Amino acid sequence: MKLIFSLLLLLVTTKECDNKKVLNDTKKSEVTNIQNSQMQQKDYILEYSATTRGSFKEIKINSSSITIKKDRNSKPETKVCTHEIWSNITKTLDEVDLSKLADLKAPTQKRTYDAAAHALLKVTVHGETYTSASFDH
Known part of the structure; x- marks a missing residue:
């Protein structure tokens, strides 16, 4: 039972970290796009x-x-x-x-x-x- 709980916890934690990384990457690309559009103006x-x-x-x-x-x-x-x-x-x-x-x-x-x-x-x-x-x- 402890093994299953540990694996489940590891899976959930890994998935949450991936979601945060994708969110951070998206925010960075949005900032870059805004800076580029301001420079092009x-x-x-x-x-x-x-x-x-x-x-x-x-x-x-x-x-x-x-x-x-x-x-x-x-x-x-x-x-x-x-x-x-x-x-x-x-x-x-x-x-x-x-x-x-x-x-x-x-x-x-x-x-x-x-x-x-x-x-x-x-x-x-x-x-x-x-x-x-x-x-x-």
Whole structure:
């Protein structure tokens, strides 16, 4: 009788643990789905480029990747854009009036006589692109 009771108790306990594990896995996937949908709502694409006659740098960032190209002829390096990085980017961009990006004035003009690289920033939101005026890198 003790053996049957022990086996029955073991069976019930194991089944309960399996149910809790399935419930935890379901909750984790729901949280991940919510985070992914929140990231997709912020449909930003950022592009930064800095160029001179002898140098080149280009950085592209979207919700899933960060691509860096350090030379015109080199292969781009791609890294994962983490949720934390993307959240910081979107939080910052949400506070910026992108329609005024082109009106910003550069503090110096060193790029006009090759003392600094020409830099541009492009931000694309839901298919609409906002481009800054040229500024010093």
